[in-house]
Amino acid sequence: MDAEVDVASDDKVDEPDLHTQSASNGRDVTGRFFVPQTGSINSAIITLLKARSRRTLPSTPAFNALHSGTPTMIVDVHTHLPTHRNTVPDSDRTSEEMMRSGDEVSMTNSIADYLCAMEPVDKTFAFGIAPRPWGSEREIIDGSGDLTDGGKNHNDVAAELHKASPDKVIPFMSLHPMDPGMNDEYDRAVGDLGCKGIKLGPNYQDFDPVGEAAFKLYARLEADGLPIVFHQGTSPMRDAPLRYAQPLVMDQVAIAFPELRIVMAHLGHPWQDDCMAVVRKHPNVWADVSAQFYRPWSFWNGMRVFHEWGATQKILFASDWPVTVPQDNIDGLRNLSKFAKDHHLPGIPEDEIEEIINRDALDVLGVE
Ligand SMILES: [Zn+2]
Numbered sequence: 001m002d003a004e005v006d007v008a009s010d011d012k013v014d015e016p017d018l019h020t021q022s023a024s025n026g027r028d029v030t031g032r033f034f035v036p037q038t039g040s041i042n043s044a045i046i047t048l049l050k051a052r053s054r055r056t057l058p059s060t061p062a063f064n065a066l067h068s069g070t071p072t073m074i075v076d077v078h079t080h081l082p083t084h085r086n087t088v089p090d091s092d093r094t095s096e097e098m099m100r101s102g103d104e105v106s107m108t109n110s111i112a113d114y115l116c117a118m119e120p121v122d123k124t125f126a127f128g129i130a131p132r133p134w135g136s137e138r139e140i141i142d143g144s145g146d147l148t149d150g151g152k153n154h155n156d157v158a159a160e161l162h163k164a165s166p167d168k169v170i171p172f173m174s175l176h177p178m179d180p181g182m183n184d185e186y187d188r189a190v191g192d193l194g195c196k197g198i199k200l201g202p203n204y205q206d207f208d209p210v211g212e213a214a215f216k217l218y219a220r221l222e223a224d225g226l227p228i229v230f231h232q233g234t235s236p237m238r239d240a241p242l243r244y245a246q247p248l249v250m251d252q253v254a255i256a257f258p259e260l261r262i263v264m265a266h267l268g269h270p271w272q273d274d275c276m277a278v279v280r281k282h283p284n285v286w287a288d289v290s291a292q293f294y295r296p297w298s299f300w301n302g303m304r305v306f307h308e309w310g311a312t313q314k315i316l317f318a319s320d321w322p323v324t325v326p327q328d329n330i331d332g333l334r335n336l337s338k339f340a341k342d343h344h345l346p347g348i349p350e351d352e353i354e355e356i357i358n359r360d361a362l363d364v365l366g367v368e
Helices: 004-010 037-055 061-070 112-118 144-150 153-166 182-192 212-224 250-255 272-281 296-308 325-332 336-343 351-358 361-365
Strands: 077-080 094-099 104-107 121-126 169-171 199-202 228-230 262-264 286-287
Touching: 004 325, 037 094, 077 361, 112 153, 112 250, 112 272, 121 153, 121 199, 144 153, 153 182, 169 296, 182 212, 212 250, 250 262, 250 272, 262 272, 272 296, 286 361, 325 336, 336 351
Parallel strands: 077 121, 121 169, 199 228, 228 262, 262 286
Antiparallel strands: 094 104
16 A cells, blocks of 8 residues: 555556546546657657556656657646655554545655655655644644654654655745744754745635735745745635635735745636736746646636636646646646547647646746
């Protein structure tokens, strides 16, 4: 069961039905495969599928060299943290079924699970979400495991994950703007742990993203040139206020902090229109495409809106692991043209899709 999150997707490789295979687990996986369009893509796909059927994934540069002749870089700007240093004991396993609308997501995972899932990408941003300082005992989103033993927090775990794969994993901190110790933890996370940016989930953390405390934090981040990945859009957590994650709210942040680099997660789902309206007007605001492919109608709609408004160049690649794995997002993006064709809908140009997958988010966000 180790590395289940990743390996489970490999089991589907031999199934011929490209857009509705769902019998075994009820999952709507329209985005899982993509369709050969040209000879070079065709051979790349065959290589990919052969590799996947051997239960290993090709390295990204090799895949892209096959695909375009030019090695490029894939950056996953949205990954959560594993919970366990080694294989998760059965007694610790937890899962969740609302985030993927009935599909099970493992909330307890090892460092090896994480790195296995990240095989297809070259760089990752890894982060937890700082808990509410007023005594929420449970972890937010992240399950808990031995990586936080000994009083370590999510920022320590991000740093430990970086040490496990220093060339790939880029640690991000998470802070709570209303935590009295926030500035000390900021210093420690950036100075001692080497964090290169921050993840905030105002709805999960229950703080006002345009409130005074948050603005003080943004001012510091802007001055230090550190980017923010914001959770945006809905979530199934009952006590997470939706109004704190409505994409239009980010407009006010971006107006107040024009140099602050912001990533709006999940294309702001299901408010992709609002997310697009914000990212297209602000040069330093971007959207990430994580966790979209398994709701194919919503995904296609959002991507069409971005395309029609000339905003797909503001989309960054991401997975939201462990909710999804990067390979499924790559396949899902490349499957959009087949989805459109099958349903007699206008497509999204393949070059725009490839640019999203290969966009250098480190350069875009100023992350070294
Ligand atoms: Zn997330």
